[in-house]
Amino acid sequence: MMDSDADSTCSRSSSPDLVVDDSAGSFFSNKMFQTYCQENRADSEADQGRTELCSRGGKTKTRSELSKEEIHDLRLKVNSRERKRMHDLNQAMDGLREVMPYAHGPSVRKLSKISTLLLARNYILMLSSSLEEMKKLVGDVYGGAAVQSRTSTHPAHLPLHPLSQSLHTLVSSTPSTLQHHSPSPSSAPAPHSPPSTSFLSFHAPVQSLLKDPLHLTSSYRHFPGMPCPCSLCQPLPTTTSTLHSLPHSERKKQRKDDCYMN
DNA sequence: TAGGCCATCTGGTCCT
DNA sequence: AGGACCAGATGGCCTA
Numbered sequence: 001m002m003d004s005d006a007d008s009t010c011s012r013s014s015s016p017d018l019v020v021d022d023s024a025g026s027f028f029s030n031k032m033f034q035t036y037c038q039e040n041r042a043d044s045e046a047d048q049g050r051t052e053l054c055s056r057g058g059k060t061k062t063r064s065e066l067s068k069e070e071i072h073d074l075r076l077k078v079n080s081r082e083r084k085r086m087h088d089l090n091q092a093m094d095g096l097r098e099v100m101p102y103a104h105g106p107s108v109r110k111l112s113k114i115s116t117l118l119l120a121r122n123y124i125l126m127l128s129s130s131l132e133e134m135k136k137l138v139g140d141v142y143g144g145a146a147v148q149s150r151t152s153t154h155p156a157h158l159p160l161h162p163l164s165q166s167l168h169t170l171v172s173s174t175p176s177t178l179q180h181h182s183p184s185p186s187s188a189p190a191p192h193s194p195p196s197t198s199f200l201s202f203h204a205p206v207q208s209l210l211k212d213p214l215h216l217t218s219s220y221r222h223f224p225g226m227p228c229p230c231s232l233c234q235p236l237p238t239t240t241s242t243l244h245s246l247p248h249s250e251r252k253k254q255r256k257d258d259c260y261m262n
Numbered sequence: 263t264a265g266g267c268c269a270t271c272t273g274g275t276c277c278t
Numbered sequence: 279a280g281g282a283c284c285a286g287a288t289g290g291c292c293t294a
Contacts, residue, residue: 078281079271085282086269112267 096120 097116098104101123111119 075272078273081281082272082283083270090269114267 093113093116097111100111100116100119102111102119
């Protein structure tokens, strides 16, 4: 009856697509994600022992036939599954945080979930557009290589491309700039930072990464027939606050009111 | 104290 | 039928 959670954890629609790309440097092609899946397998096997308590050997009953205790057991089982699901989700979120370009450390407050997602999205957009620019630059450099080799022997004196400047600015973010309540910004490099962050040591405010990546879209290419991730085509949710229709106090007040009403 | 963030519970819906 | 996924509700913790 209880088929292993391991399959379900990694084969369900929400996660498997992430593993497809196995190219070098792919986020989910690395060991971290593989061990993540293996851990889940181990977890679920251990979990089976627990959930087995709830499965009445042999016969299955319809819900209406269940006794109070059985319903309670079922509820506990469902709750436990949901809890595990959320833990897995948080683990994946931690994995994402690990590879995000911001300072990590015990003294640094970790990014909230919404911040992590917004940062990740904008980081991806930024990397995409810089990759395109790099391709263009390489094309230009090799296209004009014959001329260059005759006129200059010091390519290092070439001016820094504007986009690579913005790249430097963007990836050098620290939590202190992303989250104003960070106690003390750490300059320690991220253990699993993408290469781009490990050798870029610029320091500038990058709240823009969490806000509006519109400054990237000027160089963003629109490919025919391809879903476009740019901020023009897919505007960001305005702010976190818009996710909640009511302020917290109002929500709490409303809840209380609801309680009194009932 | 208000507001932000989070974990958990819960019921509904969809999928296998 | 069972499990995954989702969203709403609720309460706790923390910080400015």
